[in-house]
Amino acid sequence: MRSSLTPLGPPVSRDRIITCFPKWYTPEACLQLKEHFHGQVSVACQRRNTGTVGLRLSKVVVLGDLYVGKTSLIHRFCKNAFDRDYKATIGVDFEIERFEIAGIPYSLQIWDTAGQEKFKCIASAYYRGAQVIITAFDLSDMQTLEHTRQWLEDALRENEPGSCFVFLVGTKKDLLSGAACEQVEAEAVRLAKEMQAEYWSVSAKTGENVKAFFSRVASLAFEQSVLQDLERRSSARLQVGDGDLISAYRWNGGKSNRDPGEQEGLHPGLLLAGTCHSSLHFP
Amino acid sequence: MEEPPCREEEEGEEDGDEAGPEGALGKSPLQLSAEDVYDISYVLGRELMALGSDPRVTQLQFKVVRVLEMLETLVIQGGLTAEALRMERDSLRKEVEGLRRQGQPASPEVNLGPDKMVVDLTDPNRPRFTLQELRDVLQERNTLKSQLLVVQEELQCYKRWVSTVRRAQDLHVGGPEFNPQHHMHRQEQCPWYSPTLPPPSLK
Numbered sequence: 001m002r003s004s005l006t007p008l009g010p011p012v013s014r015d016r017i018i019t020c021f022p023k024w025y026t027p028e029a030c031l032q033l034k035e036h037f038h039g040q041v042s043v044a045c046q047r048r049n050t051g052t053v054g055l056r057l058s059k060v061v062v063l064g065d066l067y068v069g070k071t072s073l074i075h076r077f078c079k080n081a082f083d084r085d086y087k088a089t090i091g092v093d094f095e096i097e098r099f100e101i102a103g104i105p106y107s108l109q110i111w112d113t114a115g116q117e118k119f120k121c122i123a124s125a126y127y128r129g130a131q132v133i134i135t136a137f138d139l140s141d142m143q144t145l146e147h148t149r150q151w152l153e154d155a156l157r158e159n160e161p162g163s164c165f166v167f168l169v170g171t172k173k174d175l176l177s178g179a180a181c182e183q184v185e186a187e188a189v190r191l192a193k194e195m196q197a198e199y200w201s202v203s204a205k206t207g208e209n210v211k212a213f214f215s216r217v218a219s220l221a222f223e224q225s226v227l228q229d230l231e232r233r234s235s236a237r238l239q240v241g242d243g244d245l246i247s248a249y250r251w252n253g254g255k256s257n258r259d260p261g262e263q264e265g266l267h268p269g270l271l272l273a274g275t276c277h278s279s280l281h282f283p
Numbered sequence: 284m285e286e287p288p289c290r291e292e293e294e295g296e297e298d299g300d301e302a303g304p305e306g307a308l309g310k311s312p313l314q315l316s317a318e319d320v321y322d323i324s325y326v327l328g329r330e331l332m333a334l335g336s337d338p339r340v341t342q343l344q345f346k347v348v349r350v351l352e353m354l355e356t357l358v359i360q361g362g363l364t365a366e367a368l369r370m371e372r373d374s375l376r377k378e379v380e381g382l383r384r385q386g387q388p389a390s391p392e393v394n395l396g397p398d399k400m401v402v403d404l405t406d407p408n409r410p411r412f413t414l415q416e417l418r419d420v421l422q423e424r425n426t427l428k429s430q431l432l433v434v435q436e437e438l439q440c441y442k443r444w445v446s447t448v449r450r451a452q453d454l455h456v457g458g459p460e461f462n463p464q465h466h467m468h469r470q471e472q473c474p475w476y477s478p479t480l481p482p483p484s485l486k
Contacts, residue, residue, distance in 0.1 A: 011439060091421040096432055122418055 029192035029199035045102035064136035066115030072204035127158035
């Protein structure tokens with residue numbers, strides 16, 4: 001039936017449709033140098049054989065010192081707006097962004113955390129189960145760059161080693177001259193390599209590189225999700241006949257099982273995933 | 284000098300009164316007042332007078348008067364200094380009391396240790412809520428926000444579906460009765476809405 005092959009999920013706005021694999025910011029500090037989607041991923045997408053990936057919310061956490069512009073960065077991307085006034089984030093906030101990548105719907109849940117020390121104990125509870133960690137710093141304040149190391153350490157502590165993509169993002173690019181920016185970038189790239197992170201310079205005020213950056217984040221996360229899903233299903237197929245395993249796969253299909261908060265039904269991830277799931281039985 | 288003036292000072296008076304002018308001679312030198320000096324001068328003068336009018340006595344009398352004048356100066360000076368110190372002490376005492384009264388709420392802070400905080404209960408902006416309460420509020424906000432996003436998306440789908448059906452109905456005006464089942468392919472745009480069933484959230 002044709003309808004079983006149609007992409008599932010809510011409608012996606014035109015500028016969230018990604019067909020070509022987005023490029024890095026600088027080859028000196030990037031997570032992948034390839035120019036196209038992974039071959040297996042392209043094939044799976046063409047055949048609409050991406051399992052539950054299209055129904056999932058991938059978790060992105062944005063960390064960094066207060067006033068580096070984490071909220072502004074997210075707002076520029078999700079709402080295409082910039083507020084000149086500073087308003088400290090209380091605890092955590094989140095946005096959900098729908099993409100269509102290589103024809104498959106894909107959603108990011110972007111968690112905006114408070115940079116103030118006093119909220120750290122609240123925000124850190126949301127680090128768990130992140131597929132992408134974005135550590136942000138202010139390009140015009142070197143101290144905030146130094147602190148990214150600590151922010152990353154805190155986030156990695158809550159996640160399985162090697163399970164997260166790490167990005168280092170310099171914000172407020174508009175405040176620096178070209179030469180000054182290059183100088184800071186050199187230092188940031190050095191640190192990014194050390195952190196095994198991909199480096200980006202952005203400006204939420206002008207919007208420079210913001211969309212390109214999040215497209216890159218979404219595509220890398222998407223590709224990883226598809227590959228993980230393919231791998232999981234092929235290993236499950238190997239053990240067909242064991243009914244328990246098949247049902248275990250079905251219920252562990254979502255990343256949500258990594259986060260106990262989601263299982264309690266309190267996590268928005270499950271709420272949305274649940275809604276989408278019910279739609280599967282619908283028509 | 285001859286007659287002791289009436290005493291205003293209270294300190295050491297009882298002794299002086301009981302013992303008469305001679306009592307002043309029995310006093311501690313640190314307790315002496317100008318009046319005591321006049322008493323002593325009275326006693327000495329009386330005794331010198333009793334010795335008669337020998338010129339040597341007169342000579343001695345001059346020296347004694349001189350010594351008494353010196354003593355008087357020293358005693359008065361000492362008294363003034365003591366008085367100034369007493370006033371200063373009293374004013375400092377008052378200041379300390381004032382500070383103590385002002386700093387009353389702050390004073391227990393000293394005993395609390397470095398990890399404690401004192402809360403001013405009259406401050407409308409004082410900390411009131413616990414970390415757990417903030418966590419709960421945030422959790423609830425997050426839940427509501429995600430529900431809102433779901434509803435917004437459903438609404439968007441619903442609106443699209445409605446306009447699709449309207450367009451289809453317009454095309455069928457005058458023709459056979461509109462059958463939504465013919466338009467199932469619209470699910471491509473909004474997969475979880477069947478034209479024959481209400482959206483899940485409305486069920």
